[in-house]
Amino acid sequence: MDLKNTMTYRGDVTVGGAPAVRELDQLTITKVAVGPMENNAYLLRCRSTGEQALIDAANEAPRLLDLVGDAGLATVVTTHQHMDHWVALEEVVAKTGARALAHVDDAAGLPIPTQPLTDGDTVTVGDCTLEVIHLVGHTPGSIALLYRDPAGSPHLFTGDSLFPGGVGNTDRDPERFGSLIDDVEQKLFARLPDETWFYPGHGRDSTIGAERPSLPQWRTRGW
Template sequence: MTYTGDVTRGGEPAVRELAGLTVRKVSVGPMDNNAYLLTCRSDGSQVLIDAANDAETLLRLIGPAGLAAVVTTHQHRDHTGALRQVVEATGAESIAGADDAAGIPVVTRTVGDGDTIAVGDCTLEVIHVVGHTPGSIVLHYREPGGIDHLWTGDSLFPGGVGNTRGDKKNFASLIGDVETKLFGRLGDDTWFYPGHGKDSTLGAERPHLAEWRERGW
């Protein structure tokens, strides 16, 4: 089945096979948060991105293979609702951006710009983007022989950057980091997986960057 990234709460995971990783995407919670389970295809190691809600659903997704770590993209409560339950049930490490850690229920390791997180023999690079929250992180996977993949939390969506609640300083920081650290470094075929809703590519969104900056959100 062709991966589209379309998921509904209570529905089946959307599954995408990459070189090195299997990606499983589900929608959880009343705010339809996306959670992503990454599985190393060589040794079965697993990392969950955003234990947002519905611990039962996430634990069923994780299954008997266990979980090495949960990575939280940012401190907002709709992205951490099941974190403590998942960590307690699996013994997983809990990883978050250093500048958001104080606002997250349980954190055992903090990361910053340029740090790496292992998923078995695969590597995620941490990209720190400031604006939606002070410690928001994006995770970057460079697929061997393939394309780049980004898990963007609430920092980048199809149609714009994340909500900065009318704060002009935060918006300027976020749009600047997204333009420089994501669009400025990576190609149009880069696929990104946001914290809510549909996926997109940098190529589909790039023509609208000036429009986003002009409108201020």
């Protein structure tokens, strides 16, 4: 486990505030909050090649473009089709020439042509690889992105499917909730170790281990 980064990085960001930066052995993660709905956006940079990818061009395109800087942007991945996660997508792609990716079941809901992803696909950021995990319920095509750090613990970008304290909003629909809690339990908690750090679409980060004891409570309450 990357204890040094765990001690220094907390991921506490605010709209208009400074980004939070985490340096892994092969990947740099920069987290920023953008308004007006306090969305998190994550810029990933491969430390060996300098290639960059953005997870959720949520809003405030000029700020995201400043974050990208002169290094360029190869890819933008949208975690799901809700508008607060892609307001800046069109402008960011137009200014950088980045390819846009999203799950096939949500891609049609985005404002620009988007290359489709499916469960088990991989997204590369230079020499680093992210696994696409399809989590059905918040939207039909919601995804998480898993980076297995060769030198430390896994890192998981969960969009709006998993937060500290529960799964994403399913509008109290029992079928959607059942699908999401099942996917989160089987595809995330059953597969990943407690030290897995996850980065949600809004708010603070957490770990799989910190949330694991609450799974039965989440299922019982139904949201």
